[in-house]
Amino acid sequence: MSDQVILRVATKIIVPTILLYALYVQFHGDFGPGGGFQAGVIFAAGIILYSLVFGLRRTQKVLPSWVARLAASTGVLIYAGTGVVALLKGGKFLDYSVLAHDPEHGQHLGILFVEIGVMITVLGVMITIFYFFAARGREDL
Amino acid sequence: MEILVDFALLALLAVTAMAVVRVTNLFAAVMFAGIYSFLSACLFTVMDAVDVAFTEAAVGAGISTVLMLATLALVGSKVTTPQFRITAMSTKVPPRRPIFPLFVVLVTGGILVYGTLDMPPYGNPDDPVHNHVAPHYLEESGHEIGVPNVVTSVLASYRGYDTMGETTVVFTAAVGVMILLSSLRGRDTYGQEAWGDEKVQDLDVGFVDAFGEEMDAPSPKVGRRKKRKRRKKGGRG
Amino acid sequence: MFIAAAVAILMAMALAMTRALLGPTVYDRVLAVNMFGTKTVLMIAVLGFLTGRPDFLDLALLYALINFIGTLAVLKFFEYGDLGRRVDGGGEAS
Amino acid sequence: MTFVADALSWICLLGGGVFVVIGAIGVIRMPDLFTRLHAAGITDTMGAGFILVGLMFQGGMSLITAKLILVLGFLWFSSPVSTYALARATLASGQEPFWSEDLEIPDTARIPGMVYPVDAMGEADAESGEEEE
Numbered sequence: 001m002s003d004q005v006i007l008r009v010a011t012k013i014i015v016p017t018i019l020l021y022a023l024y025v026q027f028h029g030d031f032g033p034g035g036g037f038q039a040g041v042i043f044a045a046g047i048i049l050y051s052l053v054f055g056l057r058r059t060q061k062v063l064p065s066w067v068a069r070l071a072a073s074t075g076v077l078i079y080a081g082t083g084v085v086a087l088l089k090g091g092k093f094l095d096y097s098v099l100a101h102d103p104e105h106g107q108h109l110g111i112l113f114v115e116i117g118v119m120i121t122v123l124g125v126m127i128t129i130f131y132f133f134a135a136r137g138r139e140d141l
Numbered sequence: 142m143e144i145l146v147d148f149a150l151l152a153l154l155a156v157t158a159m160a161v162v163r164v165t166n167l168f169a170a171v172m173f174a175g176i177y178s179f180l181s182a183c184l185f186t187v188m189d190a191v192d193v194a195f196t197e198a199a200v201g202a203g204i205s206t207v208l209m210l211a212t213l214a215l216v217g218s219k220v221t222t223p224q225f226r227i228t229a230m231s232t233k234v235p236p237r238r239p240i241f242p243l244f245v246v247l248v249t250g251g252i253l254v255y256g257t258l259d260m261p262p263y264g265n266p267d268d269p270v271h272n273h274v275a276p277h278y279l280e281e282s283g284h285e286i287g288v289p290n291v292v293t294s295v296l297a298s299y300r301g302y303d304t305m306g307e308t309t310v311v312f313t314a315a316v317g318v319m320i321l322l323s324s325l326r327g328r329d330t331y332g333q334e335a336w337g338d339e340k341v342q343d344l345d346v347g348f349v350d351a352f353g354e355e356m357d358a359p360s361p362k363v364g365r366r367k368k369r370k371r372r373k374k375g376g377r378g
Numbered sequence: 379m380f381i382a383a384a385v386a387i388l389m390a391m392a393l394a395m396t397r398a399l400l401g402p403t404v405y406d407r408v409l410a411v412n413m414f415g416t417k418t419v420l421m422i423a424v425l426g427f428l429t430g431r432p433d434f435l436d437l438a439l440l441y442a443l444i445n446f447i448g449t450l451a452v453l454k455f456f457e458y459g460d461l462g463r464r465v466d467g468g469g470e471a472s
Numbered sequence: 473m474t475f476v477a478d479a480l481s482w483i484c485l486l487g488g489g490v491f492v493v494i495g496a497i498g499v500i501r502m503p504d505l506f507t508r509l510h511a512a513g514i515t516d517t518m519g520a521g522f523i524l525v526g527l528m529f530q531g532g533m534s535l536i537t538a539k540l541i542l543v544l545g546f547l548w549f550s551s552p553v554s555t556y557a558l559a560r561a562t563l564a565s566g567q568e569p570f571w572s573e574d575l576e577i578p579d580t581a582r583i584p585g586m587v588y589p590v591d592a593m594g595e596a597d598a599e600s601g602e603e604e605e
Contacts, residue, residue, distance in 0.1 A: 007450070010553040017546075018443050025195075025436070030288045033191040033436055035296065038199045042444065045203025049447045052207075052454055072315050079305050094301040104287040111288060111297040114304070121308050125315035126204055132322045133211035142381050143428065149388045153395060160399055168452075172398060172407040175448055179418040180391075182437070186425050191434055194422075198440050202415070206448035210455050379482050383523055386489025390515060393496035397508070405505050405562045412554055413499060413512045419547060420492070420523050423540065427527055435539040442546035446554040453561040 004053075011053040018046035026119055030108075036115035040122025048130050056134055068127040075121025082113045147187055154180045171209045178205065192292045274299075380428040387421045408452050415445040481529040488522030495519055505562050506569040509555055516551040520544065 026039035051059035083094040091098035096110020157180060161173040178201025185194035261268040278295050286294040296304050391414060398410035419441045426434035491514055498511025524544045531537040 006553060006556055010549070014443065014546075014550065021440070021443055025440075028436075029293050030290055032290060032433055033195045033292075035192070035293055038192075038195050041196070041199040041204055042440065045199065045444050045447055048203065048207055049444075049450070052447070052450055069315075069319075072312055076305075076308055076312050079308050083301070083305070094305070096298060096301075104284070107286045107294075107298055108288070110301075111286070111293065114297045114301065115293075118304065118308050121312055125311050128315045129208065129318045130204075130211070132318055133208060133215070145381075146384055146388065146425070146428070149392075153388075153391060156395060156399075166404070168404050168456075169398075169401070169407055171452070172404075172411045175411050176395065176398060176414050179414050182441075183418060183421050183425065186422050186434055186437065187429070189429065189431070191431075191437065194434075195437055195440065198437055199444070202441060203444045203447050207451045210451055214455065379478075379485050379526075383485040383489050383526070386493050387523075390492045390496035390519075393493075393500050397499050400500075403505065403562075403567065405558060405565070405567070406508065408558055409499070409505065409508055409512055412551070412558065413496070413515060416516050416520060416547065416551060417492070419543060420488075420520055423524060423527055423543065427530060432531060432536045435536060435543065438543050439539055439546070442543045442550065446550045446557075449554040450557055453557045456561055456565065 007053050011049060015046050015050050018049065019043060022046065026115065029115060030111070036118030037122050039115075040119040041126060043119070043123050044126035044130070047127055051130075051134070056131070060131070063127065065128065065131045068124045068131065071120050071124030072128055073121075073124075075117045075119070075124060078117030078120065079114055082110055082117065086110070143187055147184070150180055150184050150187065154184065167213055171206060171213065174209065175201065175206050178202065192290075380424050383424045384421065384428060387417050387424060391417050391421070404456060408449060411452075412446070412449045415441060415449075419445070477529045477532075481526045484522045484526030484529065488519050488524075488526060491515065491522060492519035504569065505567065506559060509559055513551075513555060516547065516555075520547050 022039045022043035025034035025042060026036060029035035029039070047059065047063060050062075082096070082099075086095050086098055087093050089098045094110075094114075096114075097103035097106045099106035099109045154177065157173050157177045161170050161177065164170050164173065178197060182194045182197040182201065185191070185197060261270075265271075278299055279291060282288065282291045282294045282299075286298050288294045288298075394410045394413045394417060398407050398414070401407060419438045422434055422441065423438045426432045426438070495511050495513075495515030495518075498514065499508050502508045502511050521544060524540050524547075528537045528540050531540060
């Protein structure tokens with residue numbers, strides 16, 4: 001196994017960086033390129049890199065497949081829920097201006113939640129698809 | 142100057158697309174698809190569509206190669222006939238001469254190219270696409286939404302319904318994959334029947350677990366190689 | 379001066395492309411794709427300066443980070459996913 | 473001051489471009505995968521390094537330069553790793569680098585239609601090597 005050390009160490013260094021960069025893309029999307037979709041994909045890419053090097057079983061200890069599936073549906077729920085909250089606060093569906101006292105602040109809040117929803121969904125979906133393909137229908141994984 | 146870069150990138154893109162179609166080894170096709178993704182990210186960057194380029198970069202470099210390889214692990218990598226192999230039986234079918242499909246494709250392509258002649262020139266500020274809602278978004282986004290990146294404000298706020306639909310579509314993709322692939326769970330009953338060549342049995346070494354703890358035993362190939370090298374060294378001394 | 383660098387990178391891209399087309403083994407193609415990825419990082423960085431919008435560097439940073447996931451996946455697949463089968467470049471682009 | 477920065481930028485960008493093209497030519501011309509890896513390494517280290525440093529002179533002391541440094545750092549971190557993985561996978565597949573004792577170029581590495589002067593002298597060397605064994 002000694003000849004795999006390089007890959008393992010490199011992965012251990014670079015995976016946290018990728019995850020951090022995904023969060024940067026997520027929360028910097030208001031100012032530069034990026035947003036929820038890209039952040040979710042980058043985050044999933046980091047997880048996939050980890051599981052390529054360390055194996056699916058170890059990855060699923062960190063992020064079980066039911067969590068990924070739950071995330072995939074939770075994101076859509078967060079997105080639609082933001083719209084419903086706006087509806088309950090007296091606005092239109094997905095009209096974020098009513099979310100806070102100041103319309104602009106409300107828009108900020110709405111975009112934040114919506115982008116988080118997109119990110120969680122994309123993350124969950126990408127990882128779920130990868131798990132399904134990688135496990136190749138084997139029962140023991 | 143940028144137009145030169147544009148042309149060069151497009152030429153490379155065309156070459157890559159031809160290569161993807163022509164190679165018979167599907168692994169090579171995956172490689173070329175990767176190159177295609179790199180080139181289109183460059184092209185999007187030249188055309189100032191940096192958010193699109195970002196998506197292309199994230200998906201193309203991180204996800205799509207892995208997923209295509211995983212698909213190849215499921216279905217095998219060789220194209221045995223000029224046509225796509227659907228089952229093992231279809232290799233007996235003599236190659237057809239697809240004259241009529243070629244004709245249809247050429248005519249359709251010709252009509253489409255003819256249609257582009259009527260389109261407004263690219264980047265012209267008088268184009269209809271720049272005069273409908275785009276000016277409103279560009280001018281009002283600053284104080285209506287207050288987000289510096291207009292793309293984000295359009296995607297998340299002005300076009301929030303569309304993005305919600307897209308998120309749902311992504312979610313549906315996951316559901317579809319789950320439904321399709323969970324029928325492979327009992328691969329002994331279905332998999333061997335459907336892909337009954339040696340490929341499926343060959344691949345019993347897990348795609349993912351290979352670098353993991355299961356590979357603690359040195360792979361036989363590596364060991365053999367080392368032995369041979371040692372013999373060579375001994376011979377020299 | 380940026381256009382000079384861009385032209386040099388484009389030439390290198392074309393040459394890497396040639397290597398990917400020539401093969402002959404799959405590993406040569408992997409090498410070509412890997413090199414193409416590096417070229418893309420450079421190209422995007424140079425293009426950002428060429429078009430006067432160096433904010434594009436986020437994109438180059440992203441490529442520099444996740445470029446080798448694809449390479450690693452391919453290599454892993456060849457080394458372990460397809461044991462016992464000779465991997466040669468059966469497919470020449472003709 | 474800007475003149476000095478521009479001049480340095482020119483030098484670095486042109487030098488980087490030259491290195492990138494040289495490396496790419498090497499990837500075409502070198503006889504087998506391991507030597508090609510060596511050529512590709514030139515573009516990853518010297519080419520990318522020079523070009524990004526040249527861009528740094530244009531960026532000045534700003535966030536852009538910081539990002540360029542990050543890009544360079546990650547490139548210099550990840551490309552040796554992938555090169556290593558590639559070389560290792562190639563070795564495991566059974567393809568060996570040719571040593572000085574057997575100067576023959578493997579058939580898989582030949583470019584069709586190219587004349588290799590090594591062929592003529594390689595045979596004598598290979599025979600003498602076998603005799604030693």
